[in-house]
Amino acid sequence: MLAAGLTMAQLFKDSHIRALEENMAREINLLESTFPFISPDGDNAVEFYTAKARELDNLTDSRITFINLDGTVIGDSEMRPEDMDNHRKREEIQSASGASVGSAIRHSETIGQDMLYVARHVKSDTGFDGYIRLSMSLEAVGKELNKGWYLMAGGLLLLFLAAAVVSYRVAAGLTRPLEHITKVANRISGLDYDARVNLNRKDEIGQLGQTINGMADSLQQQLKVIHDNEDLMQSVLANMTGGILMVDCFGRVALINREAERILHLRGEQILGKPYQDLKRNYEFMKFVEEGITAKELITEERNVYDPEELILQFDGVPMFEDDGSYRGMLFLLQDVTDIRRLEVMRSEFVANVSHELKTPIAAVKGFAETLLAGGVKDEETERSFLQIIHDEGERLNRLIGDILELSKIESKRVPLEYAPVHLKELFDSIFEMLQPAATKKSIVMLQNIPEHLFIEGDEDRLKQIFMNLLSNAISYTLEGGKVRVDVEVLGEAEEEEKVRVTVSDTGIGIPKKDLPRIFERFYRVDKARSRSSGGTGLGLSIVKHLSELHRGTLRVESKVGEGSSFILELPFMQQHEDEH
Template sequence: MKTFRMRLTLILMGLVGISMLAAGLTMAQVFKDSHVTALEDNMAREINLISSTLELPRIEGNSGAMTYYTNRAKEIDKLTNSRVTFISLSGKVIGDSESDPSKMGNHSTREEVLSAKKNGNTGTSIRYSSTVHENMLYVARHVVSKQGFDGYIRLSMSLETVEEGLRRGWSLMIGGLVVLFLAAALVSYRVAIGLTRPIEHITTVAHRISKLDYDARVNLERQDEIGQLGNAINGMADSLQHQLKRIRDNEDLLQSVLSNMTGGILMVDTNDRIALVNREAERILRLKDTYMLGKLYHEIKRSYELTRFMDEGISRMEQMSEERTIYDPEEKILHFDSVPMFEDDGSYRGMLFLLRDVTEIRKLEVMRSEFVANVSHELKTPIAAVKGFAETLLSGGVKDEETSRSFLQIIYDEGDRLNRLIGDILELSKIESRRVPLEYSPVHVHSLLGSIFEVLQSSAAKKFITMKLEIPEELFMEADEDRLRQIFMNLLSNAISYTLDGGRVKVTAESVAEISGEEEKVRFIISDTGIGIPKKDLPRIFERFYRVDKARSRSSGGTGLGLSIVKHLVELHHGTIRVESKVGEGTMFILDLPLLHNVE
């Protein structure tokens, strides 16, 4: 911009200098022409005055004519300060104020003489005189006197005075031009600054905008074209800033949608490179620590099944849907969808793959099927017993009153078991659907477990089982007392049922604090010296209708839903439950329940 400013200044100065020089030359020429014209007019008048006042005798046959005219020429020279020459009609010099006429050549071809002869009046010329060695102005006129003179009177004057005046004029003019040139230079520089500074500002703002600084603005208070240009750039910046904000908002929205989708999205472009992958796809494929964007999709080596499906989808370029089992390293069931992407003009853009981990869904479907089968089986057994014994009684096949009473007792027991089973199923359904609101209140743990021990004491006494309670008297906690009673009733009933005669059932409690959240909890340990649980069955004991010893469970009247209900109730209390057991040595259930609850 500084170079442009300098060029503009030089151009303006050059134009001003050329204009001033042309004006000076024109003025000098006008001055010279006007001065010479004034001299010519003055000298013509002097010739008229000489011809009218001076006696001019004839030249032919007058031997003293040359002397006479030479003397008169010198006299007039003194009066007019001009060289005076008398010339005959034939061009012979007969008198001159500065040179000997006899030595002077014929003047008939001189320009001023020829001009005077042609015009019949006055002729002028300017030329260098070899006699006086100066530029001279010559004015000649054809004169015919009464005394018989017929020739030319010529006056000549040196132009030294004129040239001296021109030199003085040039000196003044050059001085003035220098002053004017300097002033013009200053004005030109100011004008250049006035033009280039706003342009420089506009250029700087334009560069900032090109570097994505859309907050840059042109600050010009002008109404001319430069001001309009600045306003146009500001409008462009406002439009770009608005559009960029919309683009960023749309990108943020799209990124948020992609990041929070429950399905994995993976896009492969026309070059077989991964162009898009969202967070869920990274989780499913375990690509969190691998930056896959821009890489070939074959580099996803964790899943052969996925790579094979992608190969097939890309080769066929059509919509596909499939479900496959992969091992990474645990077994997973993934549902794959492929969708080809085409532009409006029909050009192929790439393939979009949707990945969904349906492992848990399929597990739930299996559990649902098993649940229906188990419920059907559990309901069918008591119903079949009730129906069979009732039909026997109705047919009259039993005459013995004692046998009839035993049949009726079986029908009653099976009906009671059926009622408990249906009750547990309904209870579990309500708990799983979280339709059981908990009512928290302070619970004195020792009193609660003491009352449960009293209820179960008779069942334990029948098997000579020792019941031991080690609970601090001062221990209180916040919980739903009825649901807490249900938890311990189920656990202690199971402990008594699966403990052999003469065994022991023990309950302890202590306060513990979690190091991470500093949340204080109460840890309960329900232990027995029963038959124990095989290691292979431990992961499944909290499943619905799962029994380790089916014969013993049915004989004890269990429904197979007790531990599942316990697990759900513990989780509703924001607690945890786990089990440790050894076959033949006993089982230990460990519960961690919060001491206090944040009730919103």
């Protein structure tokens, strides 16, 4: 707009000056036809032309100059001709030839203004042959031009203000939504995937906002899938029964789960990101890790560790390779197989014990039967004694097989318990009645301290089996004249889950301290000679232990050699049935 204004101003100035030139040329033409020329060679020619120039100056408001053909000034409306220079070489004089009009613009030193000079060659019949020149100050033109400049500046200012207002509104309509989109994009880049662009526009900016919202939705969905997968992986790692430890290609621990922390007795933050050599407290495992990293192949090994108790750990190492064959690290699995190996030992011992227990009565039955068949016994009393032994050993063999089958069913959870209220006083009265003959035979006093109206929920037959075994053992291992006692008390009356504690104590031979941890094992006997002589199978306490656990009870023993033993069983008042879970 400014360039257009400058161009228009210049055009205005040029057109105004051309108009002045044309007017001045017409005035010269008018003078040529009306002016009373005289010969410039006359004595009073200078005075004549000077006087006429001044008259014309008043009429045309222009400076009039009469110039001879040789450039000599013979009349001027403002200065005396004799004081003026020769004008032959003036631009307007040189350009005025023939019928053409010469013009020039230059600064006048005389009046200190820019002047417009217009000249024309004039030749009259009276002998004048020279130039008539009109000149006019351009000050008026400058005033008109300045006025135009002021008008243009005012118009430009108004136009600029209008354009600024319109531009501000247009820019605000563009920049505000763009700033909003930029803020939302920055929030999304800062992991705030709930940020959304709120724009109700159908143009390109609205489409950009919808695209960013779609991108945020996609990122949020992908992040949720990643988080869900990560949570699932963490849950799987945390709940694995085996320990997992990963060593990356740089020899640093990159992953460890909860079970590995437990086995290695350390916390993840203590070892993650650190060299595997920091596992030096677990020397055996550290050496295995070192071997696996060196070999970079599948390795498996079992090692005994002492930390502080003896454990049997199975170590597995698996190398990890990318699809392109690049090595990524080693994954190590730690499995505590102590209990498994102990169970294997117990199973082997069980098989050996069963074989031994079965072999003894079978050998006796076979030996005595062969003696009788051979006819070596002629005495009827001896023959009857042999047959009694065969019968007793058969009964013992039957009890042994029955206890083995019973224990097998109990351990495999194939014994359904039928819960019902059980009156403990009546239960123990019936047991005492059954065992009283055996106690009387050894002069053993049987005592009980049981609340009169105490009921618990349980399987009466299985509870009877538990206490029959405990009391039978107490009678068997109590010397003549001793005591066997049953005490029942209620625990935790003010607590949520009340319990009943049943204590079966005797004044028998007691159990050595070294044997206490193993007395509930199958076929384990403290006094093997006494057990066999009493007809025991060695499975009674094992059956008691399993039946107690089926009733959600806890069984423990306290004993001192020579003073007696106490078996303490704690049972809940109420059982949790499967349909209540």
